[in-house]
Amino acid sequence: MGKTIAEKIFSKHSNKDVKSGDYTLAKVDIVLVNDITGPLSVMEFQKLGNIKVFDKEKIAIICDHFTPNKDIKSAQNVKMLRNFAKDQDIKHFYEPGHVGIEHVMVPELGLARPGYLIIGADSHTCTYGALNAFSTGVGSTDAGMAMATGDTWFRVPPSFKVEVVGKQKKWISGKDVVLHLIGKIGVEGANYFALEFCGEGLKNLSIDDRFTISNMAIECGGKAGIFNYDSITEQYLKDLGIKTPDYVEADKDAKYENSIKIDLDVLDYTVSLPFSPDNTTNINKLEKTYVDQVVIGSCTNGRISDLRIAAEIISNNKVKDGLRVIVLPGSPKVYLEALREGLIEKFILAGAAVSTPTCGPCLGGHMGILAEDEVCVSTTNRNFIGRMGHPKSKVILASPAVAAASALTGYITSPEEVI
Amino acid sequence: MILEGSARIFGNNIDTDLIIAARYLAETDQTELGKNLFRDLRPNFLNEMKKGDIIVAGNNFGCGSSREHAPLAIKGAGISAVVANSFARIFFRNAINVGLPIFVTSENLDSIEEGNIISVNALDGTLVNKTKNKTYKFDPYPEFLLNLVEIGGLFNFTKNRLEAGAKNA
Numbered sequence: 001m002g003k004t005i006a007e008k009i010f011s012k013h014s015n016k017d018v019k020s021g022d023y024t025l026a027k028v029d030i031v032l033v034n035d036i037t038g039p040l041s042v043m044e045f046q047k048l049g050n051i052k053v054f055d056k057e058k059i060a061i062i063c064d065h066f067t068p069n070k071d072i073k074s075a076q077n078v079k080m081l082r083n084f085a086k087d088q089d090i091k092h093f094y095e096p097g098h099v100g101i102e103h104v105m106v107p108e109l110g111l112a113r114p115g116y117l118i119i120g121a122d123s124h125t126c127t128y129g130a131l132n133a134f135s136t137g138v139g140s141t142d143a144g145m146a147m148a149t150g151d152t153w154f155r156v157p158p159s160f161k162v163e164v165v166g167k168q169k170k171w172i173s174g175k176d177v178v179l180h181l182i183g184k185i186g187v188e189g190a191n192y193f194a195l196e197f198c199g200e201g202l203k204n205l206s207i208d209d210r211f212t213i214s215n216m217a218i219e220c221g222g223k224a225g226i227f228n229y230d231s232i233t234e235q236y237l238k239d240l241g242i243k244t245p246d247y248v249e250a251d252k253d254a255k256y257e258n259s260i261k262i263d264l265d266v267l268d269y270t271v272s273l274p275f276s277p278d279n280t281t282n283i284n285k286l287e288k289t290y291v292d293q294v295v296i297g298s299c300t301n302g303r304i305s306d307l308r309i310a311a312e313i314i315s316n317n318k319v320k321d322g323l324r325v326i327v328l329p330g331s332p333k334v335y336l337e338a339l340r341e342g343l344i345e346k347f348i349l350a351g352a353a354v355s356t357p358t359c360g361p362c363l364g365g366h367m368g369i370l371a372e373d374e375v376c377v378s379t380t381n382r383n384f385i386g387r388m389g390h391p392k393s394k395v396i397l398a399s400p401a402v403a404a405a406s407a408l409t410g411y412i413t414s415p416e417e418v419i
Numbered sequence: 420m421i422l423e424g425s426a427r428i429f430g431n432n433i434d435t436d437l438i439i440a441a442r443y444l445a446e447t448d449q450t451e452l453g454k455n456l457f458r459d460l461r462p463n464f465l466n467e468m469k470k471g472d473i474i475v476a477g478n479n480f481g482c483g484s485s486r487e488h489a490p491l492a493i494k495g496a497g498i499s500a501v502v503a504n505s506f507a508r509i510f511f512r513n514a515i516n517v518g519l520p521i522f523v524t525s526e527n528l529d530s531i532e533e534g535n536i537i538s539v540n541a542l543d544g545t546l547v548n549k550t551k552n553k554t555y556k557f558d559p560y561p562e563f564l565l566n567l568v569e570i571g572g573l574f575n576f577t578k579n580r581l582e583a584g585a586k587n588a
Contacts, residue, residue, distance in 0.1 A: 023561065023563035023564075036441075036444045036445075036486065036488075037485065037486065037487065039447050040447055040487055040488075043447065044574060047574065048574075048577065048578055048581060049581075051581070065444075066444075066445060071445060073445035073446065074445045076445075077445060077447075120485075121485055121487075122484075122485055123483065123484050123485040123509055125485075137485040137509050138485060138509060138512060139485055139486075139487040139509060139512055139513035139516055139517075140487040140513075141487060141513070141516040141517065141572075141573050141574060142512060142513075142516060142573065145573050145574065145576075145577040148577060148581065149577060149580060149581070153563070153567070153573075155561075155563075187432055187479060187482060188432070188478060188479040188482065188505065188507070191479060191505065191507060191508060192508050218483075221479065221482065221507060221508070223508060276432065363436075363441040363484070364436075364440065364441045364442055365441055365442070382434075382436070382483060382484075384434045384436045384437065384483060385436070385437060385459055385460065386436060386437075386440055386459040387436055387441075391459035
């Protein structure tokens with residue numbers, strides 16, 4: 001019987017042949033924590049005794065959630081992580097000035113590569129599936145223990161094949177693809193599964209589209225969202241100076257426990273209404289829905305192509321009176337690129353606020369919290385009750401193109417309506 | 420292990436933002452976290468519940484964020500166990516790792532009502548609704564996880580491995 005990508009990556013990292021359903025101890029290539037989950041990981045690690053981490057170059061501590069530190073407790077947490085990183089000589093420790101949103105930054109740093117097995121104490125760690133890695137979110141204790149041993153336990157997941165065909169029209173993006181998928185299969189449609197993306201349509205999905213899609217695999221319960229390796233992945237890695245990676249392909253007779261086909265030809269602008277990512281609709285079916293705030297950014301859509309799309313739509317226009325538009329570049333690299341390309345100027349001239357890279361409002365942390373009854377259209381990944389602030393506020397998830405178009409009108413709008 | 424308490428009923432897809440909202444996540448102490456358990460979903464929950472109560476939920480309990488603060492807050496508030504038709508996978512790992520007893524059953528739990536006295540027997544794999552005199556079976560843990568739970572979770576598992584000569588020992 002042939003193997004899926006997930007089964008191959010786990011077999012390689014377990015030094016034995018494993019298949020879906022097996023429990024295994026597997027070596028990990030990278031262990032990631034952030035400023036919310038990291039303190040608990042470090043506390044557990046330190047309880048193990050006076051020991052060193054398994055590899056000081058394979059641990060990333062990225063302080064992105066409540067930074068720049070929003071209050072005293074957050075500052076204490078980052079201080080603790082900073083001290084730990086110093087004591088242990090951790091190579092990849094980042095805080096403001098150098099920090100980006102972890103899932104934007106880890107690929108930029110070349111820490112996510114094809115065939116890697118990566119764990120992160122953050123549910124959106126699945127993002128690196130875009131680069132043909134098996135990467136998955138775990139808890140703080142999981143990450144803390146893996147910092148000591150360089151491995152952890154897994155149940156090898158069954159795989160869910162997502163075949164992408166066709167070509168999307170202009171302005172339709174990876175966000176529409178993944179919201180459509182989540183709407184089709186539901187928030188637990190892929191619980192415990194590894195989504196594996198394949199098909200001739202992949203050639204029409206840029207690397208940033210793929211990051212967005214893999215990022216939201218968790219919103220349908222996916223343990224991972226892995227893309228086939230192709231010339232687009234190759235080019236992205238080449239630009240980072242990474243040559244001939246050890247990529248992984250599924251066998252022709254690999255066994256998938258479920259499958260779905262997504263046709264890009266017929267895909268329309270998709271949004272998720274409150275209070276669940278699977279509560280999707282096409283915007284042409286939506287009644288006029290007014291918003292108070294627009295957020296463009298996050299680990300889902302804070303990359304340079306997301307900002308390019310938003311800037312192209314907003315350019316030479318004005319943000320609708322009474323609306324707050326917050327743009328959060330996902331990393332210093334993205335910020336600098338946006339600055340050099342003139343995108344930041346376009347946002348500011350239009351009346352948008354541009355923030356330093358942070359997870360910020362996505363999880364209701366800071367930098368854009370909603371008041372009672374306010375509505376936000378956001379390029380982020382979750383619209384749970386109270387996610388961005390007041391328990392009676394609402395978040396509608398959308399693509400950068402739809403968010404930017406809505407910034408000009410004040411209601412959920414398709415790009416065609418404003419261009 | 421037999422746990423007994425009043426049932427606290429929750430529906431499907433209870434996400435970790437509802438269990439403990441992000442604005443409380445700068446906290447790491449479980450008792451402090453417990454003071455804000457279900458703050459937005461059931462603002463009066465902490466007054467309604469008693470120490471030892473058992474959460475009974477539907478599908479996909481604990482979906483969303485990976486925050487270990489979620490099972491810690493549940494433990495910290497004094498809840499003794501969570502029974503559900505299914506758990507989101509990261510929450511499932513976290514609960515085992517922090518020692519929050521969780522049980523999965525494919526049986527329909529709809530007839531269990533808020534405040535019913537229920538008891539969970541981890542040894543024979545049963546859940547009894549004492550108020551209504553009705554018994555349910557829950558799914559046994561796979562052997563690997565049972566071992567992990569029996570030695571007291573991932574921390575002890577790791578400590579034992581390090582002492583036995585894994586890396587860093």
